[in-house]
Amino acid sequence: MSVQGLKGFKDILPAEVATWQRIEAAARALFHRYGFTEIRVPILEKTELFVRSIGEATDIVEKEMYTFEDRNGASITMRPEGTAPVLRAFIQHNLQLLQPIQRLYTIGPMFRHERPQKGRLRQFHQMSVEVLGTDQPMVDAELMAMAWQLLGELGLTVSLEINSLGCPECRPAYNQALLDFIGERNEKLCEDCQRRRTTNPLRVLDCKNEACREQYQGIPELPDHLCDTCAEHFAEVRRLLALLEIPYLVNPFMVRGLDYYTRTTFELITADLGAQSAVGAGGRYDGLVGQLGGPKKMPGIGFAIGMERLVLLLEQVGAAEEEPGPDLFIAALGDEARQQAFRLMQLCRQSGLKTAMDPAGRSLKNQMKQAGKSRARFTFIVGEEELAQKAAILRDMASKEQQEISLAGEPAGWRDRIVPIINR
RNA sequence: GUGGGUGUAGCUCAGUUGGUUAGAGCACUUGGUUGUGGCCCAAGAGGCCGUGGGUUCAAAUCCCAUCACUCACCCCA
Numbered sequence: 001m002s003v004q005g006l007k008g009f010k011d012i013l014p015a016e017v018a019t020w021q022r023i024e025a026a027a028r029a030l031f032h033r034y035g036f037t038e039i040r041v042p043i044l045e046k047t048e049l050f051v052r053s054i055g056e057a058t059d060i061v062e063k064e065m066y067t068f069e070d071r072n073g074a075s076i077t078m079r080p081e082g083t084a085p086v087l088r089a090f091i092q093h094n095l096q097l098l099q100p101i102q103r104l105y106t107i108g109p110m111f112r113h114e115r116p117q118k119g120r121l122r123q124f125h126q127m128s129v130e131v132l133g134t135d136q137p138m139v140d141a142e143l144m145a146m147a148w149q150l151l152g153e154l155g156l157t158v159s160l161e162i163n164s165l166g167c168p169e170c171r172p173a174y175n176q177a178l179l180d181f182i183g184e185r186n187e188k189l190c191e192d193c194q195r196r197r198t199t200n201p202l203r204v205l206d207c208k209n210e211a212c213r214e215q216y217q218g219i220p221e222l223p224d225h226l227c228d229t230c231a232e233h234f235a236e237v238r239r240l241l242a243l244l245e246i247p248y249l250v251n252p253f254m255v256r257g258l259d260y261y262t263r264t265t266f267e268l269i270t271a272d273l274g275a276q277s278a279v280g281a282g283g284r285y286d287g288l289v290g291q292l293g294g295p296k297k298m299p300g301i302g303f304a305i306g307m308e309r310l311v312l313l314l315e316q317v318g319a320a321e322e323e324p325g326p327d328l329f330i331a332a333l334g335d336e337a338r339q340q341a342f343r344l345m346q347l348c349r350q351s352g353l354k355t356a357m358d359p360a361g362r363s364l365k366n367q368m369k370q371a372g373k374s375r376a377r378f379t380f381i382v383g384e385e386e387l388a389q390k391a392a393i394l395r396d397m398a399s400k401e402q403q404e405i406s407l408a409g410e411p412a413g414w415r416d417r418i419v420p421i422i423n424r
Numbered sequence: 425g426u427g428g429g430u431g432u433a434g435c436u437c438a439g440u441u442g443g444u445u446a447g448a449g450c451a452c453u454u455g456g457u458u459g460u461g462g463c464c465c466a467a468g469a470g471g472c473c474g475u476g477g478g479u480u481c482a483a484a485u486c487c488c489a490u491c492a493c494u495c496a497c498c499c500c501a
Contacts, residue, residue: 004492059499063425081501110501115425117495126501192498208497257500267501278501306501333459364459372461383459397461 008114008122018321019311024107026153027127027305034146036103036129041085043109047075052292053084055259057199064112078111081258082128083285083302084292090132091294101133107307118312119276125307135286135299137233140264141240147268147280147303148246156313158279161251162241162266163222164234165202168287170227171262175201177220185215205253221252230263237264260285264301272316273309280305325375327422330357331367333383340411341382347415353422371397378422382407394418 005011012020028038047067054060066078079085086104089095095102107127114120129146131139144160151158166174178201186194190209197204207213226234241248248266256265265283273279282303289298314321328348332341341357348355356374358367364381371379379395386392390407392414405417 007492064499112500114499115497116493117497120500124501128501203499275496276501281501304501309501331460363454365457365461366454368459368461370461376461379461381460385459393460395460400461402460 006122008116010121010123014323016311018323019314020307022321023154023307023310023314024127027105027107027150030146030150030153031105031129034103034142036105039086039089039104039106040108041079041082041089041106043079043111044076045079045085045088047077049084049088049292050077050080053087053258053260053288054081058257058259060112060257064114066111066113080112081110082106082108082126082304083130083260083288086128086130086302087132087289087292087294087300090130091289091292096133096295096298099133101131103131105129117276118274119306119309121308126304127307128302128304129282130300130302132289132298132300135233135263135284135301137236137264138240140237140284140301141244141246143282143301143303144241144248144266145244145246147282147305150305151268151279151310154310154314155317156270156279156310158268158270160246160248160266161254161269162237162248162264163251163254164226164230164237164263165222165256165261165265165283166226166230167262170225170230174220174222174225177225178202178204181219188215202255205255223250223252233263256281256283260288260291262286266303268305270309270313272313276306276309278306279309279313324354325377326356327353327377328355328418329367329371329374329376329379330355331364331371331379331381332357332361333364333381334387335361337382337384337387340387341380344380344382344411344414347412348419351415351419353419378418380405380418394421 031038047065050065051061056062060080065080068076070076086106090102090104105127108125109123110126111123113122116122129143131143144162148160165171179197182189182193182197182201182204186197188211189197189204190207190212193204193207193209193212196207204212204216205219207216223231223234238248238250251267254265254267261283263284263286266281267278268280269277270279271277280303282301284299284301286299289300290296330341330345330348332338338361345355345357356376358370364383368379376397379397380392381395382392386407391404392407393402394405395402403421405414407414
């Protein structure tokens with residue numbers, strides 16, 4: 001038995017890579033249009049960073065992180081998400097001094113030791129986008145507009161759901177109201193909800209259990225318990241989304257798993273990924289920078305998009321990308337012709353043509369087959385006859401038209417006669 | 425961590441109540457055309473039937489264990 005890859009760690013095979021590159025290219029171009037710049041942060045961080053940001057009592061920190069001691073005995077964690085490392089870098093390098101508002105994005109692998117399923121792996125990839133230095137509702141709307149536009153440009157239809165989680169002023173009162181409500185119904189709730197009551201009360205809001213949902217008729221809803229400032233903020237976000245004509249749904253039961261979220265939260269939802277409905281999600285985290293030891297009043301907001309989920313969706317709508325074929329395939333027959341073809345191939349590549357040939361020197365029929373299969377646009381046929389007659393054949397594979405190309409002089413001269421035809 | 429499903433060729437899958445040498449399509453190689461791709465035809469190559477044990481004269485097929493993959497719960501992008 002040969003050595004197999006780890007559970008939940010997947011190879012992205014050549015056939016899929018074009019789709020990944022298309023997504024990344026579209027995202028980078030769009031992010032730059034919105035004024036974002038890329039930041040590349042390490043995959044390993046001190047464990048403490050994630051404990052302090054994501055929250056000690058969360059599942060991610062409690063049972064999903066790849067945490068180990070390095071050779072000096074320091075506790076190290078492979079990042080389970082992108083926001084904390086970016087904020088750490090922001091704080092460490094005092095980026096707020098360069099520009100009062102920082103717009104940053106990063107793309108890369110994240111790691112969580114979960115049981116793999118559709119759209120969920122142990123090593124997965126996210127595009128993570130952050131705006132630091134303002135709590136203006138306009139930025140909230142702008143971020144959602146950008147995420148919305150990206151998915152639109154990729155040809156995907158998703159729905160945008162938003163909510164507000166309030167702030168340290170109003171959330172405690174809501175939490176209490178919620179606890180009172182579920183406390184009264186405790187015996188009738190599922191095991192999970194009884195546990196959530198103590199671990200993460202907000203989570204009962206999106207319980208899937210039928211019986212629980214019945215019990216939750218009339219449950220206190222977050223948007224009704226916001227303080228004046230948060231309510232106003234949320235109303236303004238909604239107004240701006242309407243102004244940009246972005247369709248959205250207020251989902252008072254939407255909660256987020258990470259402790260640091262405040263006020264605006266949102267998810268991009270699809271019905272086409274099985275149990276994994278969120279393609280992207282994010283929200284405001286106004287206290288997080290201060291909590292990590294950065295400037296005290298440094299609001300922020302961000303979101304992440306799951307790349308694997310995007311790829312799955314694109315494959316479903318049949319928008320998967322294919323690597324384009326060579327511009328030119330050189331079919332050579334005989335040792336001398338193959339030598340010359342090899343020189344010619346190098347010259348063509350230097351001239352910017354994607355060029356291929358068969359290194360094995362098989363039959364012409366076989367080489368034509370390879371050219372056809374690789375979807376080459378042109379095939380240059382050069383054999384002993386052509387060398388003798390100083391004229392070879394250039395075949396347009398789609399139209400099947402062939403023309404003679406003079407082989408006078410050196411391959412550099414042949415190249416100069418071929419390139420303009422192909423680039424025409 | 426919990427529960428379900430599936431493991432046969434590179435891929436997608438057949439394989440009868442257990443019964444000779446395990447099959448198909450696609451892909452691959454070669455030939456039909458001493459030098460012209462896609463279509464067609466022919467031939468070829470490719471398998472520890474996930475792995476280990478058991479039952480049996482006989483196991484891809486039945487039993488047990490184990491591993492892997494997969495879907496769902498939990499949680500989450």
